[in-house]
Amino acid sequence: MANLTFNEAEQRELREAARAEFPGNPALAYVLENLASEGINLDGCRDWEDIRLENGLPPRDDEAQGVA
Template identity: 65%
Template structure:
């Protein structure tokens, strides 16, 4: 299993950087902080194209209108 873990000093630095970088976006800060605390399980990652196909969304053409 591929798993990226951060030591405590890296976790603290990451959390501090997130809070400083995204002070008005607590949701994003929360997600990034959790990544620092829990690490990243690369086996659980999925490609965006696979998710789009699973949800029946059209292929992404690179336009902003494709996102909304």
């Protein structure tokens, strides 16, 4: 299983950044703090294009990649 983990210093920095960057959104800060402490299971990650197609969105057009 591939898992991305953070050492203690990285965890502390991620927690501080989550609190500082998202003071008005405690739910988002909580999610980021959890990622810092628990890491990320890379085996559970899915490709963005697969997610788009599952939700009925058209495939991304290469010409529109830089468009927000």
